[in-house]
């Protein structure tokens with residue numbers, strides 16, 4: 362009996378054009394978003410081979426809030442823009458959140474909302490590596506990222522930490538517990554009491570990460586936006602979902618300490634409507 366042929370490429374669900382334009386300059390590179398054994402899928406890269414391409418992305422309300430009162434996690438994205446975000450996840454080697462988000466939201470950072478591939482399709486969707494910006498190792502060993510990894514449903518999380526300032530027994534114990542739970546701890550330089558972002562990007566690139574999707578939260582978004590205004594710009598693409606809701610003053614914003622001279626260095630590239638939401642793509646001015 363003949364083996365049934367693999368479905369034609371045309372049967373494969375296609376990602377939103379806004380992402381193809383913003384991340385690849387239009388057109389879907391062959392094999393995009395799909396995992397093939399032994400082959401790295403196409404992804405955006407940075408001209409400077411010493412760091413990954415950085416895509417900063419998040420969902421906000423009309424009054425620029427990304428979380429509710431006391432940090433409550435909000436479902437701001439509607440179904441269509443959430444699917445767009447999960448497509449974006451398939452297009453990056455790694456996806457990063459700060460420890461504030463990891464503790465508050467207990468995220469999974471997988472691609473479960475992308476449309477299913479046809480039955481018998483020879484590939485799976487590419488799953489990005491989860492990365493947590495966690496200078497002092499406060500991630501919980503029982504978080505979903507680690508339990509998913511242990512259950513074989515998620516990739517091994519990497520934690521970006523900084524060496525403790527003095528011989529700190531607790532830090533060593535926390536590191537041990539997290540490593541036993543499956544995490545890989547990567548030490549980078551400290552800058553103003555936090556992880557140095559340039560040092561972190563360099564370390565990730567050395568480990569093979571060609572593209573990094575930064576999903577938040579507020580302090581991380583603020584740090585990347587502020588850094589992207591200096592000479593050594595850190596953000597290459599910004600994709601923001603705006604949901605048609607107001608959250609109010611009690612919500613979590615990300616605009617603190619951002620100067621106008623820095624944010625106007627980002628220029629509009631494209632706008633698209635996803636269900637009830639509007640998604641903006643921006644790139645830095647040359």
Ligand SMILES: NC(=O)C1=CN([C@@H]2O[C@H](COP(=O)(O)OP(=O)(O)OC[C@H]3O[C@@H](n4cnc5c(N)ncnc54)[C@H](O)[C@@H]3O)[C@@H](O)[C@H]2O)C=CC1
Pocket residue numbers: 418419420421426427428429431432433434435437458459460461462463465466494495496555556557558576577578579580581582584613
């Ligand atoms: N709507 C959206 O798209 C998203 C919303 N959120 C929301 O954001 C809120 C959490 O935001 P935050 O508390 O600000 O936490 P965060 O996720 O931004 O983490 C901030 C923490 O990361 C650590 N860190 C280490 N190096 C750093 C650096 N260079 N720059 C910045 N932080 C560094 C610090 O401990 C810092 O306190 C929650 O309400 C969450 O639901 C989070 C992600 C996306």
Ligand SMILES: Nc1nc(O)c(N)c(N[C@@H]2O[C@H](COP(=O)(O)O)[C@@H](O)[C@H]2O)n1
Pocket residue numbers: 419420434435436437438442443446458462463466467468469470471576577602
């Ligand atoms: N795109 C988007 N829309 C929202 O409305 C959101 N609240 C977020 N949050 C981010 O997604 C993470 C949750 O991911 P999982 O569903 O657990 O895979 C959350 O931690 C934020 O980073 N994003």
